[in-house]
Amino acid sequence: MRHHLHTPKLHAKALLLSLLLPAALGLHAQNVDLNALDAYLANAVQQFEQPGLAVGIVKDGQLVWSKGYGKLDLAKPEPVTPNSVFYCASISKAFTACAIGLLVDDGKLSFDDPVRKHLPWFNTPDAYVTEHMLVKDLLCHRSGWITFDGDLLWYGTHMDQKEILKRHANEPFTYPFRDEFGYSNLMFVAAAQVIEAVSGMTWEQFITTRIFQPLGMDRSRVDVAGLQGMSDVALPHVRKGQDPAAPQKSMPYQDLHGADGACGVMSTVNDLAKWDAMWANEGKVGDKPFLSKASFNTITATHLAMGGRREGAGLGWFIESNNNAKVITHSGGMPGFILNHAVVPEKDLAVIALGNGETYSVFAATSKILDLYLGEGKADPVAAMLPRVKANKEEDAKRVADRKAARVPKTKPSLPASAYAGTYTDKIYGDAVITEKDGALTLQFKPAPELFTGALTHWHFDTFQWQHADPFLEPGYITFSFDADHKVTGFKIDLHSPDFHFYKLDFKRPE
Helix, strand or coil: CCEEECCCCCCHHHHHHHHHHHHHHCCHHHHCCHHHHHHHHHHHHHHHCCCEEEEEEEECCEEEEEEEEEECCCCCCCECCCCCEEECHHHHHHHHHHHHHHHHHCCCCCCCCEHHHHCCCCCCCCHHHHHHCEHHHHHCCCCCCCCCCCHHHCCCCCCCHHHHHHHHCCCCCCCCCCCCCCCCHHHHHHHHHHHHHHHCCCHHHHHHHHHHHHHCCCCCECCHHHHCCCCCECCCEEEHHHCCCCCEEECCCCCCHHHECCECCEECHHHHHHHHHHHHCCCEECCEECCCHHHHHHHCCCCEECCCCEEEECCCCEEEEECCEEEEEEEEEECCEEEEEEEEHHHCEEEEEEECCCCCHHHHHHHHHHHHHHCCCCCCHHHHHHHHHHHHHHHHHHHHHHHHHHCCCCCCCCCCHHHHCEEEEECCCEEEEEEEECCEEEEEECCCCCCCEEEEEEEECCEEEEEECCCCCCCEEEEEEECCCCCEEEEEEECCCCCCCHHHCEEECCC
């Protein structure tokens, strides 16, 4: 493990620096025991069974403490360091909001521009919303779609962003426009398309040339292909099929270009420290503005009140309060990664926690450090979170056990296997094909064949268990429907996932 702690060596000049450093960090920071924090985080990694964790503290524009814990890949010896690359998932949304802000500062668009001014092909299920959706509406989760609507359109698919958005335009709204919170990755995909239309650069090119390069984020990437040849790269870890008894194993990075804008950034604690320092300094790098004050204020303002722990949604950020200080924050999650960071501009403070496993350790680390700097320093988020983790596991175990208990033994499908074979279509997602060979059935989603192909084995009656290829998600359950003549008309999918709406898929066989 590489310990990266900026403390001076004991000679005359360094002694002076050691006396001045606490004042620079603020009065309360004098009481921050970084050795105790180090031990706390090392214990958290063990308690949460976290494969690897990288943590950093930014204060007054500098990365004042950082460290890596655990491994890049549990099957190999290389340790996580502050220079380890992690897939940052939805932390990327603030980069997209910043890119829009930079284009506003360039005079090329306004946060209040209608989206259709720049994307004439953009549509929604409602003509009024289509015409009145503003650029800023794309960035604060108030479109009217529910959380994660449409995400299966980019997850593992070969669709480009325009096709994803055109298909998603047929997904009905659940909420009134600008009235309710519905976390929308797809609207950040639309924002990436706005960036491309206005700048003439792809989202990847814009983020690289206008953000990474000026900030000196040399090890940050926006394309999985860009990781080739790089060392010190953290791999995602999952338990196959969400089975808590399965060992955590690494898997390759997924190339999810369809979700650029919503995710896509890969970075390190060392690089994100430069990014967060700019936000902690209210849009400035040193004394020079990176974002205009107006754009910074717009992005970090509350655009949708939420209540509860989160006061509201900013543009690419969430707004919280911690010990009466305003915190802008965003987490990220993708198969095998959970990550978090938080910025406190009025204290010129930021905390970064990047994890390559499916645990809450990153939130425990963030909460602990914020309490050390903003609170009394006595919080124990690990102790507070572990019972909730245990309860969640017990709830999931009961759900799985209940399904097994409900299985009716000694039943048979009502038709021969060949009768279920054929092409089925969901009007938004696209085609799925069931093939039959020697009495065995296989289901494949045509838009995502690498992830969603697998055998159908009989469960009971006309329900089959689907062992798809995705190592992240649980098995699915496919139940067929019939007409009055008992011909197969379609099927529905029951696949438990808090992230993807399989229950909305309604595959029909063409008449």
